[in-house]
Amino acid sequence: MTTDTATKDEQLWDEEPSHLEGRARIRARIAGLHCSLCTGTIEKALGRQAGVDQVAVSLTHEQALIDYDPKLIKPQEILATLRDIGYDLYDPRKLRPFExxxxxxxxxxxxxxxxxxxxxxxxxxxxxxxGIWSVLVPASxxxxxxxxxxxxxxxxxxxxxxxxxxxxxxxxxxxxxxxxxxxxxxxxxxxxxxxxxxxxxxxxxxxxxxxxxxxxxxxxxxxxxxxxxxxxxxxxxxxxxxxxxxxxxxxxxxxxxxxxxxxxxxxxxxxxxxxxxxxxxAVRKLLELQPDTARLVREGREEEVPVAQISVGDIVRVRPGDRVPVDGRVIEGHTTVDLSLVTGEPVPIERATGDELIGGSINGAGSVLVEVTRTGADSFLAQVVRHVEDARxxxxxxxxxxxxxxxxxxxxxxxxxxxxxxxxxxxxxxxxxxxxxxxxxxxxxxxxxxxxxxxxxxxxxxxxxxxAGEAADKGIIMRTGEAFQTFGQVQTIVLDKTGTLTEGRPTVREIEAIGDEEQLLATAAAAENPSEHPLARAIVTAAEQRGLTIPTSDDFESVTGLGVRASIEGNPVLVGRPAFLHDQGIDLNPLSSAVTRLEDIGRTVVAVAVDGRLQGVIALGDDIRPDAIRAVTEMREAGIRPVLATGDNGRAAAHVAAEVGIEEIRAGILPEEKAALVRELQAGGNRVAMVGDGINDAPALMQADVGIAMGGGTDIAVESADVVIVRDDLTAILEAQRTSRxxxxxxxxxxxxxxxxxxxxxxxxxxxxxxxxxxxxxxxxxxxxxxxxxxxxxxxxxxxxxxxxxxxxxxxxxxxxxx
Known part of the structure; x- marks a missing residue:
């Protein structure tokens, strides 16, 4: 039992901001809930206490959210009532041991x-x-x-x-x-x-x-x-x-x-x-994917140390057949990685310099050096585990x-x-x-x-x-009640382009420079280097693959959904959408025909300006996901209306939409405008789901009746989503809806x-x-x-x-x- 003397003094609650003015909120994790009447018992018992304003109990996640007046009652008194009526408590800030x-x-x-x-x-x-009837009951x-x-x-x-x-x-x-x-x-x-x-x-x-x-x-x-x-x-x-x-x-x-x-x-x-x-x-399976040790490289020597001692920025060696111990970025070597236990995708994926690796995946035949980007609670697996356990x-x-x-x-x-x-x-x-x-x-x-x-x-x-258990076995985490009830009633699904309908791994395809092409690419890479945006990483990777020296940039500033500002050797640099540079007073006429031509073939065009003058444009392409066409087809067959919403240019969006079979397109919109689009589609009581990569789509994911985050990448915003597709497969969205129905x-x-x-x-x-x-x-x-x-x-x-x-x-x- 949790309620022994030693643990009674322990803080078995987590404090959260209350939406009620002048009130505090605590979250308690409860063991021993069995059916809906248990939740009613707790809500009644706690709700009758002086100073308790609101109680919400979740059976599926064994927790209670209590809004109370801290002047009238203390958390210890609230939890004492839970113990009195026969329930055990455990710390909501920690994962309850599976043992x-x-x-x-x-x-x-x-x-x-x-x-x-x-x-x-x-x-x-x-x-x-x-007679037979007399033995029927005991037999059964x-x-x-x-x-x-x-x-x-x-x-x-x-x-x-x-x-x-x-x-x-x-x-x-x-x-x-x-x-x-x-x-x-x-x-x-x-x-x-x-x-x-x-x-x-x-x-x-x-x-x-x-x-x-x-x-x-x-x-x-x-x-x-x-x-x-x-x-x-x-x-x-x-x-x-x-x-x-x-x-x-x-x-x-x-x-x-x-x-x-x-x-x-x-x-x-x-x-x-x-x-x-x-x-x-399913959570235990994810936890077991994380290795206990990693090969840390220091001063040219390899040392096997516990994963808990690894820090962001450390360099680790991943040998052939090893399980990747931490999230990181490949800085040397080339290999293939089996992500099937994390994403459900059985086909090995190539990883080279600049590519991301997810802790828990299995390395193939190559040996690679990996720079650690996330550890502990920030890692991909820890995010999934925490939010499966801690979802409200x-x-x-x-x-x-x-x-x-x-x-x-x-x-x-x-x-x-x-x-x-x-x-x-x-x-x-x-x-x-x-x-x-x-x-x-x-x-x-x-x-x-x-x-x-x-x-x-x-x-x-x-x-x-x-x-929920069935969905988790399929690589789908259904976090909320909306995932189970509302998803089955969804009539419209809004799909982000990059990382959802496309691979999310854009590469530089063409460069149109007014002057030196390599100088243009190096300048763009310097400005974009601090950014984690997929387009930024693609430009930096292209410069590295060409062996270019990337200058140091200062005064970096990201303008969400538009581009970046930076200073290189004292010169102001703008890199981003052509429209962004145009709004900053940059003359795009010298390359306007090139921009049009590249966008017509589905490219995403990034313009570069130094000291207020256009230097050139870089065209990036992102391949359509092999499962996107089938997923959109299945959506239409299921009576669901797919809508493409992207911050990319209209021509690139139209190119992708035509390939996958989407007729309705909203292009060139900012993240907050995606949320407005969802509200517009919800008019008249329509149920709307939003599918995004979980990075810039958080406002729309939260606005939607059902928010769906694709988890094939390493930056899923599961905070904002009702459903997380851990498996890197777009058709899993339809599986999740079938599970909901x-x-x-x-x-x-x-x-x-x-x-x-x-x-x-x-x-x-x-x-x-x-x-x-x-x-x-x-x-x-x-x-x-x-x-x-x-x-x-x-x-x-x-x-x-x-x-x-x-x-x-x-x-x-x-x-x-x-x-």
């Missing part, structure tokens, strides 16, 4: 195994074989639970797993044999089942009881309260039977209801934890609806159960002259069991979290199914004719249907997920390291 998550899963797995053994035993104690429980138990135990080995599964079944077999042989009589059956019920409630699942108590004493009627009310109602019903007041009373079945209800809740908790842990495996997910609209319904649903179920109980007691007494206690108790407990709401609570999150469709199906079973089951239970165990069976069918629907009809997904996580505890890992 901790897997240890939690192992602990919950052990709890589930005990609950399964108790449930099977309880079923055996009440089982009356009288065995078919579902025993394979799950085997899968949980499988990391210990197949033999141990098989023996463990048999050990779970054994008590049930012995109990059934004891009943059939007369060793366990009917009175004893009630007592044994009662002991099982108490053992499960107080021994196996005391955490549920604790959370129910903390919620109830604050007047919060949540799913834990409803579960415990149902469980204790079953115990009360069983105790009534033990007194012998009523003949032929189903004592053992009442106790069995308690066991099965608690077991199913534990099963739901474990499944939810399994899916969330499974979805985080917004709940989709359907979740808001479910939360609102559930907050009145639980007290409604309790009221209906009480009315059914009292109604049959009073009604039967009024009609027949004596109360029908048995039927009244059946009605009350039946309603509580039929109304158990965790099926609804997990319906939407389970579909969303599963989709599938997820939202599955969410709606799950919610509908959950309410359908509850809507039918509760009225039926009020009749008092529904046997308690059958009420539980009906509810189990509802939740099982939702899980099956969420798994897409592929049960193997569940067992693959079980086998992929929770393999070792932290202690096991330590033992392995000692070996």
């Amino acid at each position: 901790d998550e897997e240890a939690d899963l192992i602990r919950e797995g052990k709890r589930l195994l005990l609950a399964v053994a108790a449930s099977l035993t309880a079923i055996a104690l009440i089982l009356e074989v009288s 429980v065995v078919v579902l639970m025993v394979p799950v138990a085997y899968a949980i135990l499988l990391p210990a080995g197949k033999t141990r797993a098989a023996l463990g599964a048999l050990a779970i079944i054994a008590p049930a077999g012995l109990a059934y044999a004891g009943r059939e042989t007369g060793l366990i009589t009917d009175p004893a059956t009630g007592w044994v089942t009662g002991v099982l019920a108490l053992a499960v409630v107080f021994g196996v699942a005391p955490h549920i009881l604790r959370m129910a108590y903390q919620a109830a004493r604050r007047g919060i009627l949540n799913q834990h309260v409803l579960l415990e009310v149902g469980a204790f109602a079953g115990i009360a019903g069983g105790i009534i039977g033990l007194t012998g007041i009523f003949p032929d009373y189903p004592t053992a079945p009442f106790f069995a209801v308690t066991v099965l209800v608690a077991n199913y809740h534990i099963f739901s908790e474990w499944l939810s934890l399994l899916v969330k842990t499974r979805s985080s495996q 997910a917004l709940k989709p609209g359907i979740l808001h609806l479910v939360d609102r319904v559930l907050r009145v649903y639980t007290p409604t179920v309790l009221i209906v159960a009480a009315v059914a109980l009292l109604g049959w007691l009073v009604g039967s007494w009024a009609v027949a002259g004596e109360p029908d206690v048995r039927r009244a108790v059946f009605a009350g407990i039946g309603v509580l069991v039929m109304g158990y709401p965790c099926a609804v609570g997990i319906a939407a999150p389970l579909a969303i979290v599963r989709a 599938s997820s939202y469709r599955r969410t709606r199906q799950n919610v509908s199914l959950a309410f359908l079973f509850n809507g039918i089951g509760i009225p039926a239970a009020t009749t008092g004719l529904v046997y308690p165990v059958w009420a539980m069976v009906a509810m189990a069918l509802s939740v099982t249907t939702i899980f099956i629907n969420s798994l897409g009809g592929r049960p193997s997904l569940l067992f693959e997920a079980i086998s992929s996580v929770g393999r070792t505890t932290p202690d096991d890992g330590e033992d392995e390291r000692k070996k």
Whole structure:
């Protein structure tokens, strides 16, 4: 548990600016969230504290954002309430160790195994074989639970797993044999089942009881309260039977209801934890790509040092077959690099002097010297990991609806159960002259069991979290609720040109100089050298490849989207769009025909002026991505309207648009104008997605209903995007949208199914004719249907997920390291 004495004094929150005037905001990371009702419990408990203004809880990312008045309440008091209602906390500024998550899963797995053994035993104690229908329920429980138990135990080995599964079944077999042989009589059956019920409630699942108590004493009627009310109602019903007041009373079945209800809740908790842990495996894969050491080159000597000791500007040697240890730029050598584990692109990519390398990629046959450009938290992999873990997910609209319904649903179920109980007691007494206690108790407990709401609570999150894990496996990170709900409704996609539709690796193709061509290129390279813009790097690389001496520049100033200003040997230099130089009073007439000719063939033209006089123009070309035409075609086939938005000239934009099949073009616009374009396209309620390279497109990415950052490069602005395409493949955008549509469709199906079973089951239970165990069976069918629907009809997904996580505890890992 996180809440020991040592950690209570530790700051387990992160401070952020609040949008509410005069208020502060903290962000807390919470362990133990299972369904939407958990979020409602937290929002109610915290929202009732004096000084707390606003609480937003994200189930998928296990965090709470709390806006509060620092004059009235302190963060420690807020978090103390979270601990009181039964939730653990961990530092939101740090990645939660995956070992901790897997240890939690192992602990919950052990709890589930005990609950399964108790449930099977309880079923055996009440089982009356009288035909196929009488064995259908126990058979279905065995078919579902025993394979799950085997899968949980499988990391210990197949033999141990098989023996463990048999050990779970054994008590049930012995109990059934004891009943059939007369060793366990009917009175004893009630007592044994009662002991099982108490053992499960107080021994196996005391955490549920604790959370129910903390919620109830604050007047919060949540799913834990409803579960415990149902469980204790079953115990009360069983105790009534033990007194012998009523003949032929189903004592053992009442106790069995308690066991099965608690077991199913534990099963739901474990499944939810399994899916969330499974979805985080994509992050672990990224973390494991980063090597532990690097070959640092100092004074001509190579030294192997921990990556943590590498700094920006250091030089490292990457040998053939090595995994690239850090992000950097090649300064010597030529090689091919396998980026498939980072981007999903299986084709090796050539890298030479001036090219960027991503840490985690695999070097090919060449040996290269790399200048380190980013380390630690700034590296590409660290960015992806941090934002997967730390993303602030917004709940989709359907979740808001479910939360609102559930907050009145639980007290409604309790009221209906009480009315059914009292109604049959009073009604039967009024009609027949004596109360029908048995039927009244059946009605009350039946309603509580039929109304158990965790099926609804997990319906939407389970579909969303599963989709997030699937997307991550495809190299797609879906960060927010908009990614899951809104993306599927997008009608227009705005595409940036450079780095999105094109390779993003422009090269110098032609040079038109008024004087010396090499002097022109060297001057342009000197001015552009401090810039990280792809066009700037292309000009610098071209000068380096020609062996030119690049002068030192001073007073560098970048004019976003237009060009740069600099001073070289005291002379003012302008490099940028022809229109930019024209606005600065530079006469472009000497080369206006050349500019037109180059732009007509799709070139991006950069003009150079020194001391107010035009020196020449440099034409750069960028190849169309091989997947761009197919991606745009698929967009059109899916009914999506593609729009090209670029800061480049109109002729170059038209050339690219014609090649890929885009008809609507907005060229020559600045980054802030792209955001205005998105707003314009959103008029009338249209859903718009923006795809960009994440550098200059941040305003538009944030404005769009869904912002999509292409992550094939090393400068993705994942802060601004709802979806990050880590894989360097434009068609992944359509895969992400299909995932969004599938997820939202599955969410709606799950919610509908959950309410359908509850809507039918509760009225039926009020009749008092529904046997308690059958009420539980009906509810189990509802939740099982939702899980099956969420798994897409592929049960193997569940067992693959079980086998992929929770393999070792932290202690096991330590033992392995000692070996």
